[in-house]
Each structure stands twice: as structure tokens, then as C-alpha cells.
Amino acid sequence: MKRKFLSCIVKRKIWSNKYTLVYLSVFLSLLYSSPLLAKPSINVTFTPKKIKQGDILFITVKANPGIYKISGSLFDKPVHFYTDSKRGSYVALIGIDMETEPNLYILSIFLEDESGREMKKDYKIRVKSAKFGIQRLTLPKEKVELDEETLKRVNLEQEKIGKVWDIFTEENLWDGNFIRPIEGKFSGSFGLRRIINDEPKNPHTGIDIDAPEGAPVYAPNHGRVVFADEHFFSGKSLVIDHGMGLFTMYFHLSEILVATGDSVKKGQIMAKVGKSGRATGPHLHWGMRLNGARVNPASLINLPLE
Numbered sequence: 001m002k003r004k005f006l007s008c009i010v011k012r013k014i015w016s017n018k019y020t021l022v023y024l025s026v027f028l029s030l031l032y033s034s035p036l037l038a039k040p041s042i043n044v045t046f047t048p049k050k051i052k053q054g055d056i057l058f059i060t061v062k063a064n065p066g067i068y069k070i071s072g073s074l075f076d077k078p079v080h081f082y083t084d085s086k087r088g089s090y091v092a093l094i095g096i097d098m099e100t101e102p103n104l105y106i107l108s109i110f111l112e113d114e115s116g117r118e119m120k121k122d123y124k125i126r127v128k129s130a131k132f133g134i135q136r137l138t139l140p141k142e143k144v145e146l147d148e149e150t151l152k153r154v155n156l157e158q159e160k161i162g163k164v165w166d167i168f169t170e171e172n173l174w175d176g177n178f179i180r181p182i183e184g185k186f187s188g189s190f191g192l193r194r195i196i197n198d199e200p201k202n203p204h205t206g207i208d209i210d211a212p213e214g215a216p217v218y219a220p221n222h223g224r225v226v227f228a229d230e231h232f233f234s235g236k237s238l239v240i241d242h243g244m245g246l247f248t249m250y251f252h253l254s255e256i257l258v259a260t261g262d263s264v265k266k267g268q269i270m271a272k273v274g275k276s277g278r279a280t281g282p283h284l285h286w287g288m289r290l291n292g293a294r295v296n297p298a299s300l301i302n303l304p305l306e
């Protein structure tokens with residue numbers, strides 16, 4: 001306590017010395033006006049402030065005008081920035097995979113200015129547990145176990161959809177905020193881990209939205225169709241590439257109204273709700289991938305992209 005008090009006095013003495021302040025301000029103004037010493041400076045904001053498994057981390061970087069190159073890395077993966085001319089800043093969306101170990105991670109941002117000078121800044125990112133929940137089910141064996149032929153089909157289909165995530169479109173195709181693909185209540189089942197007959201299954205990687213058969217499914221933003229096919233589990237399935245590693249998925253459809261390679265516009269009707277594949281009733285399974293991370297698509301709706 002005493003020591004703290006003393007150091008306080010010492011500090012106050014130094015700072016109250018007006019000559020020290022004058023010297024300091026002269027030194028600082030010289031430092032910043034010198035082209036040799038002026039360092040790139042940035043102002044970084046993170047949304048949301050508290051991040052958990054399955055979230056999107058939205059980053060904006062305001063840099064001094066000299067900066068011309070910006071990149072980043074988190075979880076040993078590149079972070080892709082794009083220029084937001086309305087904000088006058090660089091923006092990046094990072095997917096926090098639903099199974100990311102809750103821990104402290106380092107996000108590195110690399111900057112380069114016109115004269116080739118480089119700067120690296122590190123930021124601590126704490127990922128919290130999302131507590132997705134567990135559902136235990138007991139089902140008849142024949143409903144759970146797949147015969148050899150079906151298993152072969154499922155493996156092949158997994159391989160096929162796996163190739164979609166290798167696509168990387170280097171520009172953001174979206175414009176402004178994302179909209180809901182369908183009317184209806186979002187279920188809280190994202191990340192739910194099912195244990196069927198005591199055997200743990202893959203976690204639920206999307207949200208289910210109850211809707212009547214035939215209800216229209218709208219494109220939540222501009223993009224390109226990269227997958228339109230019928231699979232054993234997901235039924236009639238559609239995947240839209242929105243650019244910069246961001247994909248949205250639509251499963252159990254009754255009808256697909258677009259084809260692979262088509263461009264879609266925000267609000268365009270792309271498909272109709274159904275119960276194809278393994279579904280107990282008509283609903284839309286809405287999923288999302290962001291640079292490979294399985295993310296809750298509901299977090300897209302809240303992104304401040306306007």
C-alpha cells in the first residue's frame with residue numbers, strides 16, 4: 001500500500017514537471033513528422049465483444065492512409081480482409097468452428113505500407129464454450145444402421161460435398177446485411193450433439209426452421225450456386241457461395257429452382273421447403289461454412305454489414 005502511494009507521488013512529480021511535458025511533445029511531434037520513423041498505425045474493433053463456439057467474429061481495421069496491404073491469421077489459417085469503402089476501413093469475417101477448443105488464441109494482423117514497411121500486431125481472442133446440449137435417443141436398429149450399399153452412397157456424397165469447401169472466391173459477392181431465407185422460428189438446435197442408442201453422432205451443424213411444405217426459400221444475399229443435388233441424409237440440397245469463403249446451405253428441400261453455376265440475387269426465391277432425405281417433417285435446415293468453420297447461420301443476420 002505504502003509503496004503504491006510512493007510510486008504515485010514519484011509519477012506525479014515527473015508528470016507535473018511542465019518542461020518534461022514540453023520536451024516530450026516536441027519529441028513526439030518530431031517522431032511522427034519524420035517520414036523515416038512514422039509507423040503504420042491501426043485501430044481495430046471486434047464484434048461481438050464476447051465470442052463463443054459457432055460465432056462469427058467481425059473485425060474492422062482503420063489504418064492510416066499509407067497502408068496498402070493487410071492480411072491476418074488465426075487458428076493457423078489465413079484471415080481474409082476486404083475494403084469497406086463506406087466505412088473507410090478493412091473488414092474481415094472469421095468463423096469460429098463449433099468444435100473450437102474453448103481457449104485463448106492469438107489473432108495476428110500484418111500490414112504493409114507503400115514503401116514496403118511491415119508491421120505485425122497481435123490480439124488476444126478468448127473463445128468461450130457455447131454449451132450446445134446433448135440429446136439422447138433410442139431408435140430401432142434398422143432406422144440407425146445403414147446397409148452396405150447406402151453406406152457407400154453416403155461416403156461418396158460426403159466426398160462430393162467436401163470438395164465444395166475447397167472453392168475460394170476472392171471477392172465478397174454479398175451486398176449489405178444478410179436477410180432471413182425463410183419466415184418461421186429458428187430452432188436452438190445448432191451444435192446439439194445426438195447420442196443415438198448410446199452412440200455419439202455428429203453434432204447438428206445448422207438450425208432447423210419450421211415451415212410448411214412448398215414455402216419459398218429466399219437467397220439471404222447475392223451469391224453463386226455451387227451445389228444442387230439430392231443426397232441420402234440431406235435430401236434435395238443447395239449450397240450458395242457468397243465469396244471470401246462464406247457458404248450457406250439449404251437441406252431437405254422439395255424443389256430446387258436454380259442450377260449449379262447460376263448467380264442468385266438477395267431475396268430471390270431459390271427453392272421450396274420440403275422433407276426430402278432424413279427428415280421427420282417439412283422444415284428448412286439452414287447451415288453455414290465460413291473458411292471451413294461450421295458456424296451458426298443465425299449470426300449472419302446480426303452482422304453490421306450495411
Ligand SMILES: [Zn+2]
Pocket residue numbers: 204206207208284285286
Ligand atoms: Zn437440421
